[in-house]
Amino acid sequence: MPESSFEDINNIYVSSTMPPSRQYSQSTIPLLPFRHYIGNTEFCTENNTSECMLYISQELLALGFPSIFFDLNGLRELDVISALNSMYGLLQMHRRAVGMLAELEVEQLRVSSDLHCQQLTNSKLKDQLELSKKENLRLCERERQLEANTKALHHCLKNEKEEVQKLQNVIASRASQYNHNLKRKEREFGKLKERLNQLLTDKKDKKQGMDVLNYVGRSDGKRSQWKTGKTDSRHESDMYKALLNEFDKHQRELMIENAELKKVLQQIKQEMVGILSPKRQSGETQKEEKPKEFTDQQIASDEEEENSFKGTSEMSCEHAREQLSNSIRQQWRKLKDHMANLDNKASLVHLGQGINEEMISKEVHQEEMERLKLEIQQCKDFIHTQQQLLQQQLSTPWDEETAAVLTDCYMLEEKERLKEEWKTFEEQKKNFEMERRTFTEAAIRLGHERKMFEEDRATWLKHQFLNMTFTDQMNLKTQNTLSEYAVQEQKHISSPKTPL
């Protein structure tokens, strides 16, 4: 069977062409199904020869070969020659196809290798591009830096030039000034030389002297003194006295100023403390409790400081001064913080985030302001009308009678009342006087009567005593005592003249 030789030939072809095509299986050209040719046992068997022949003839016809059959009496007989020709033609075709395939494959290889090369070069070029871009950026950056440098240098150069210009101007003005001075000196020198020449050649030397009618006294009237060592020392002492006086005056002024400034500082400090402390004591939110405690402490310590400072306020030493200024600074900082807090609160209120107890809203504040303004206006109007009336009163011209009558007309009623009261008062006073007099008279009379009464009593007792004869000596003592007692009594009664 010639099939095996075909196989060998095919194998050769296959083996020669297989490996390269296998490598580049990615190529899109669909490979011819150029499989290893094994014996074609599957296509034609003994049973289906006629079908196979028909099929083959059809295929051949389709490919453009003449038919392999010829009709012999209605039977299709295989024309061996045409079949062989067809086979030959097919072989030729095949060879050609293989050749073309080989070429194509070579082409493809070439192309793919070209592509590969291209890709390689492409990637290489991309890398190069990257590198060159970076290089470019770097160079740009460098250029920018250099430009900035040049700008700065230009600037410096400009400055230096200006500087140089200025210095040149200065030099020029100085030079012109020096020249001017030099010329002036030369001119003067020339004049001096001329004068010297003139003096040397001049025969007459005009002497200087003073011609005065009579000498005048000194302006302060005193006599001039001889110049001695004493006067020199006196001059020195006068000079130093003047200087010392000036220093003293200066120092006094500075002391006064210093004291005033210290007072002002103290006042400021007290006021600041005052401003800060009541605010802290009012109700606050929890957030500010801690700082509140702190500030209370601080205020307490400040007060202590103040108390201790009062004693040292007269001292002008460094320590006291520093203390005062430090405490003022602290207070001022606190005040600033407080003001900042208030500002924040105010801004919050403004944004409508709730009204704090301490703060009054803007509208209420404005209403208050309006009300106060209105009050002020009313008061002003009132004062104005009053003033007008006063003016009117003062300015209207009256005749004398009405003026006389109308003077103090507002006080008339009160005056009348006052007069009446005076009258009643006077009457009462008189009454009192009279009563007093009667009382004193009565008292005097009473006194007299008492006296009389006592005298009578005394005489009566005497009579009794004298009438009693028997019991004289025995009752003498008792009588004596009695009389003494009576006398004493009399004395007691008569002596106190109580004024009524």
Next chain:
Amino acid sequence: MNFSEVFKQSNQLCKVSPDGKYLATCVQYRLVVRDVNTLQILQLYTCLDQVASMEWSSDSLFILCAMYKRGLVQVWSLEQPDWHCKIDEGSIGLVSSRWSPDGRHILNTTEFHLRVTVWSLCNKSVSYIKYPKACQKGMDFSADGRYMALAERRDCKDYISVFVCDDWHLLRHFETDTQDLAGVEWSPNGCVLAAWDSCLEYKMLLYSLDGRLLSTYSAYEWSLGIKSVAWSPSSQFLAIGSYDEKVRILNHITWKKLTEFEHHPTITNSKAVVFKEVEKRPQMTLCFSFQFDSASHRCLVSDEIPPLPVQVPVVKPDPDRANPKIGISAIAFSVDNRYLATKNDCMPQSVWVWDMQRLGPTAVLEQTAPVRFFAWDPRRPRLALCTGNTKLYLWSPAGCVSVKVPVEGGFQVQSLFWHCSGDSVVLLGKDQLCLCYMTKGHSALVV
């Protein structure tokens, strides 16, 4: 405001006596003494030559007339008109002549500043002071008249000598650390002496009365330095005007700079009021038509107050010339220490008034012509200035007023000075003078 009639004067020689009663003027070689209120001629003296300088003695009893060309000084007595005194300097020449504070000595500076001769009117004594320096302000007397400071130069070094004016005893003599001493000035309290260097170096030295150096102040180097100096009447401040258009104020406690006032061409400070004199054409204002009618009129041309920011006109000086017209050439404190008036030569038409309490500008007076002279009232804060035209300008914190001098034919006010009572101003023209009496109760002027 009342104006007197016009009198002749020559050389701008016109002085009021220190007691304020008399006015002395020089007309060529004659000395005329008038009563200040009535302007009647009281005395008339004739000098030997045209008078170059004239000065009253401190007790208002004598007048000194100096004739530099002849080297003569003549002294006249007011009480005794026939008393005469003539000082002849001879061949040594005369450059300046002045009274000593006691009014009994005359200090003559010879030509070329060879020496200062002190002549006494009380006795025959004559004193000589060698090597005085020829500079801007080489000699100054203290305010109480007890001491005199004199700048000297010998062997290329500057010295200051302090003399006791009583008997011209040399109290102190010390060298100063200056390149070229330009001036000395006592503080009003008489205890500090300010000495400054020439404009080539900015250096201000402060010496105590006993010659100790208290402090040195130098604001900058190399550029032109100090141009003008003024003490405040209380001796609290020393104002230094320099060529860099700034005034620096030193305080008397530390002698360090308290502040500096800059004369910026653009004024933006809202506290400073700018008074700008505006040229008004005669037809537009009614004032001018009345000016010749009455002697005592009030022709007030109020200045315009332009809105801020204002540009002050600047004149650029010629940089090649010596003593360039740049910098603060005139400074003056008001008598109550409150105000300071300055003039910057670059802005010659403006006078700046600074408030010393606020340490800032309070007014800028801009005129139509360069300001020639300004002076403070010796009693109150009122400033009078003139620009060489026919008007007198007055500024006070209440406002600004300008008055035209009602003289036929025009009166160019070139200089002025106040009477010591502050009630009148003497205006000096080229060869004329006129008195301006301030009427009391003029609300715009009285502060």
